[in-house]
Amino acid sequence: MTEVTETFESQLSRIHLALEDENPQEVSEALEDLEPAEVALLLESLPLSERIRLWEQVPAEDDGEVLLHVHDEVRSTLLEDMDPEEIVAATASLDTADLAELFEDLPKQVAEDMLRTMDEMQRTRLQETLSFEEDSAGRLMRTDAIGVRSDVTLETVQRFLRWKESIPDNTDNLMVVDRIGHFVGVLPLARLVSHDQETSVAELMDADVDVIQGDMKSRDVATLFQTHDLTSAPVVDNDGMLIGRIVIDDIVDVIQENSEQALMNMAGLDEEEDLFAPVLPSAKRRAVWLGINLLTAFLAAWVIGQFEDALEKVVALAVLMPIVASMGGIAGSQTLTLAIRGLALGQISKTNSNWLLRKEVGIALLNGVVWALVVAVLAVLWFKSVAIGVIIAAALVINMLAAGVCGIVIPLVLKRMNIDPALSGSVILTTVTDVIGFMSFLGLATIFLL
Amino acid sequence: MTEVTETFESQLSRIHLALEDENPQEVSEALEDLEPAEVALLLESLPLSERIRLWEQVPAEDDGEVLLHVHDEVRSTLLEDMDPEEIVAATASLDTADLAELFEDLPKQVAEDMLRTMDEMQRTRLQETLSFEEDSAGRLMRTDAIGVRSDVTLETVQRFLRWKESIPDNTDNLMVVDRIGHFVGVLPLARLVSHDQETSVAELMDADVDVIQGDMKSRDVATLFQTHDLTSAPVVDNDGMLIGRIVIDDIVDVIQENSEQALMNMAGLDEEEDLFAPVLPSAKRRAVWLGINLLTAFLAAWVIGQFEDALEKVVALAVLMPIVASMGGIAGSQTLTLAIRGLALGQISKTNSNWLLRKEVGIALLNGVVWALVVAVLAVLWFKSVAIGVIIAAALVINMLAAGVCGIVIPLVLKRMNIDPALSGSVILTTVTDVIGFMSFLGLATIFLL
Missing domain, CATH: 1.25.60.10 (MgtE N-terminal domain-like)
Structure with a gap:
């Protein structure tokens, strides 16, 4: 012990x-x-x-x-x-x-x-x-399932097991098969030991169980185990022949991998990345993600460059503009994260995305207005200009609204394109909130300040 | 089926x-x-x-x-x-x-x-x-474990089980206890059905199993199940009395919750958040995170404000400065994510953090130099000024180095302070990379351009 x-x-x-x-x-x-x-x-x-x-x-x-x-x-x-x-x-x-x-x-x-x-x-x-x-399920499955026939008694089954002497690890059910190996049901060990030995397997077996096809995706198998509270499941081929069993032990590994994958992908890393990978190959791999980010950063810089006039005349704009971009980025990443979890749990689809969009727009509007007021007051106090306060407030509301909408729309579009939203969602979102943030703030300033 | x-x-x-x-x-x-x-x-x-x-x-x-x-x-x-x-x-x-x-x-x-x-x-x-x-384990455990004594035969056990008729779900082991209820070992059902019925429980039971204390944290219980490949475990109180059993089913839920928590916390959300929570309370809760971000954004703005002179004279600085901050933020979040996963898996401690720091500094230096060159060339072409190219290159290297160091140091310090690094790590890191990014770029420009 x-x-x-x-x-x-x-x-x-x-x-x-x-x-x-x-x-x-x-x-x-x-x-x-x-x-x-x-x-x-x-x-x-x-x-x-x-x-x-x-x-x-x-x-x-x-x-x-x-x-x-x-x-x-x-x-x-x-x-x-x-x-x-x-x-x-x-x-x-x-x-x-x-x-x-x-x-x-x-x-x-x-x-x-x-x-x-x-x-x-x-x-x-x-x-x-x-x-x-x-x-796929076929890769997850173990091929050591014990098969028994349905027309024998429990006593015969126990004699057979005693003759085998050892039972594979994590066996909770015996598999009941017909003469040529088609799966017909399971006989839980718990029933085998708690029923009269003269009972036949057919009387006691459970025929109403979830059966997994060998080509089912492991991610879907994991969801099935979680939602149906399974501890093991039979795997069959296209003809219904028993080819193996999947046990919850291996499902735990799938869940762990998926969770690591979501976390690592959000930073553009691979979940198989070695914590102590040598410097050169690590740097190379990460460079790709940095390069993508550089493109979006230059796009944002180009947008800023369109307003050189305004920036030259009112230096306060350069000081305040990161605030607009940053608040939009944070608000957007909150919506995006909620959407990514919902998609991972299978809870978001075409049929409820409109409801969700409405709710997120409401939140964005509310928080947009509240924080716009706070930022406006601080900006007016700092730069002694009411106009700047009004302009940054308007830009903040616009950017936070855009962030709320994009936080829902981007992951849904990526999902439809079969791209993992956790991987590229946040880069695209940040690009949008940077561009809209700079454009709305500097654009409004150009119109109303110059 | x-x-x-x-x-x-x-x-x-x-x-x-x-x-x-x-x-x-x-x-x-x-x-x-x-x-x-x-x-x-x-x-x-x-x-x-x-x-x-x-x-x-x-x-x-x-x-x-x-x-x-x-x-x-x-x-x-x-x-x-x-x-x-x-x-x-x-x-x-x-x-x-x-x-x-x-x-x-x-x-x-x-x-x-x-x-x-x-x-x-x-x-x-x-x-x-x-x-x-x-x-804690005491909350996770089920109180329906079946206890048997060690001095009886398998036949007696089976007679007892047949008399009980039903066995609780997910029972893979019977618990062997002494006369007053102390845990002494487990009798796997798989052994019960595959051995001679005259054998005594004492001969067949497994006494060398992991035993969980009721006050152990669920997170640690989950790690134990994963690393020891357990499907169930006995829970005992301080006197070694059997008080329940934990089954892998419930561990799967713990793993799922922990993974959702890591994901949601990184965006300042609670893992219990309702996808369709009403707008007003949702907005309120998210406002806290936005407020914290606003503080850091104003800090960054204040840093920029210290360099109004430089910005007024060289408008290119305002255009390019977000690139420096953004590249530092991305590089830092890659290191931070790797560290958060390592901490969650229990792989990072005082004893190997130096090795890790050295590696991440190496990567930051390499990628810093490479991307600094790229950005410098583009900046020189855009603004026809070699000085600006040199300055942005230097600022990028400084900021990416700082990002690499902070990506390791911040989560370690937070962990030591018992704060979840996934929750506040990224806000702190972004603050650092923004401040250092703006300060190094605009500071170098003030020194060498004006």
């Missing part, structure tokens, strides 16, 4: 210090207390040279599980350090779904050798799994 | 249209296909009046489950529409953990009446659960 006392963070610090002190003895001892998923997190928390030093100390029997748990980029840094024999040994104990996940990251030669030396059944299973697209 | 074909989004649209057409018949039919969690999402996707209309059509027996699945703010809109009898009826079928989750949102009078009319055992259980803090 393990009482959970030391936090993961303090374990992490202990190992970091042991690595700095070059104390392999203590590192090894600390490693023993960690699960493969924790070793994975630990490896990710280290710069390359320390990571490799630690990786060489990880017990070989954990290598496969650890490789599964690290992000893609980190995985390739670890694989590069292994020779082919080590890789083959590390993957030997993995089940088909896990092996499939690693397979495409393996060095080509190793992958080919592995396929050649596998036994027939393993190879067929692996190739079947690989025939499904990445991020 | 239900093949999953229609997507939730299309079901949603169908009901939206039926509500608009005022076709209660079709609404009722569509509702029948939905799970309570889906009804919850549907209710959240509607403005208040349509929401109440739909809520009144939801079958009373689902009310309790639906209330559990909606976000807090939406829950109160639904509860307001129910009279006390309806609330009591809706909560009657909930287990203790679920009831505890709703309990504090109930009208005070209803809650008191409910406590009074409850039977003794229910009341004790509820009060015990409520004695744990929100977001």
Whole structure:
């Protein structure tokens, strides 16, 4: 019985210090207390040279599980350090779904050798799994479901299970199949142990369960598990033949990945990004996002450039203009974030987007007017000009209204174009609020001040 | 057997249209296909009046489950529409953990009446659960664990289960306890059905499992489930007495909430925010965030105001200055996001933050120099002044370096102060990059151009 006392963070610090002190003895001892998923997190928390030093100390029997748990980029840094024999040994104990996940990251030669030396059944299973697209149910599923026939009694089932001796991890249901392997229902273990042994499987099985097609997207599978409170589900092919099962364990990983993806994409980063990726490739990848931003920044600068006259005559405009752009940006990002969450939960569609738009316009108008008054008063006090106060107030209301509308419209349009709104929504929105902010403020000033 | 074909989004649209057409018949039919969690999402996707209309059509027996699945703010809109009898009826079928989750949102009078009319055992259980803090394991746990003694045989256990007839949902393990209720181990159902019935529980049970204290934080419980691949875990009190069990189902909800929280907090929103909250209270809540931003925007404006001389003489400065601030903001938010994810995964601590800082400074320097050159060339071409090109290049490098350093330092400092870096990290960072951006660009211009 393990009482959970030391936090993961303090374990992490202990190992970091042991690595700095070059104390392999203590590192090894600390490693023993960690699960493969924790070793994975630990490896990710280290710069390359320390990571490799630690990786060489990880017990070989954990290598496969650890490789599964690290992000893609980190995985390739670890694989590069292994020779082919080590890789083959590390993957030997993995089940088909896990092996499939690693397979495409393996060095080509190793992958080919592995396929050649596998036994027939393993190879067929692996190739079947690989025939499904990445991020589909077929890739998520395990192929170790236990099938039983519906015309036998519970006693027969229990005898069969005792003969098998071990049951795959996370088995909560047995799968009931017909003679040729079509899925017909599930027999929960909880029913198996709580009913009379003479009962037949057919009487007790649950035929009314959600069945997943192998090509369903993992994201949709995760939503289904969450909304239907599932802990496992059978997977079938187009003919209704049972081909595997998906367990909630793996769904938790999908949910975690999706959440990381949303967070990272909003900053133009990839969710597989290695915290300690080497400087040069990291800088290269981020440069793309900075370049896109530079284009929008130059667009905003060009807009400002159209009003050089006004700026030359009234320097207060240059001082105040970032306020208009910034308030629009913040208001817009609030609406955008609400819309992104709603879209992720499947709650926003054509049919209710009008309601939502009306509400956000109302909020934008209200906050626009309130903050416009505040800013106007401060601007008048600062620059002793009522005209500037009126102009900045008008520009703020215009920009915050535009922000509210675009905060709803942009993610909806992106979604329809099959572009992830979390990825590009905020860049486009900022461009709009910058351009409209500068244009309305400097434009109104040109008309009424000069 | 239900093949999953229609997507939730299309079901949603169908009901939206039926509500608009005022076709209660079709609404009722569509509702029948939905799970309570889906009804919850549907209710959240509607403005208040349509929401109440739909809520009144939801079958009373689902009310309790639906209330559990909606976000807090939406829950109160639904509860307001129910009279006390309806609330009591809706909560009657909930287990203790679920009831505890709703309990504090109930009208005070209803809650008191409910406590009074409850039977003794229910009341004790509820009060015990409520004695744990929100977001702790004690609140997450279910109190329906099945306990068995270690000195009996599997046959006796199965006879006991058959006598009980039904086993609580999501039971994968039976809990083994001693005579007075101390937790001693678990007996997986999978072992129960696959071993000889004469075996004793003691021989077969697993004593080496993770045991959770009732006051452990839910976030830490979720991390434990993820890193140790758990599907359920026993919960004990300080004396080691078994008080409940936590199942992965509820952990999935914790993970989902945490991920929504990170996303919403970055825009200064609360994760419980109702998509269709009425305009006035929504506007009020968002106003706080806008007000904070206004302070930082005025700070930036004040910095610009210090350089009125330079701006009056060289209008190009006003045109180009947003580029410096914006590039710093983007570079900083990339580093900040990486740090926020690392902190959430528990991967960043004092012991490796220096390594990380060095790496991010390297990236900032590299990208700073590259983009400074690009911007300098464009600025020289635009304004025919080499001096302006040199000045903007220098300011960009300074600001991007500051962004890289602050992107690591700010979240670490916030974390140490127990403030969620996702909530205030980006406002603080933007303030820094705006101020340093304007100050370096306009300051260098004042020194070298005037």
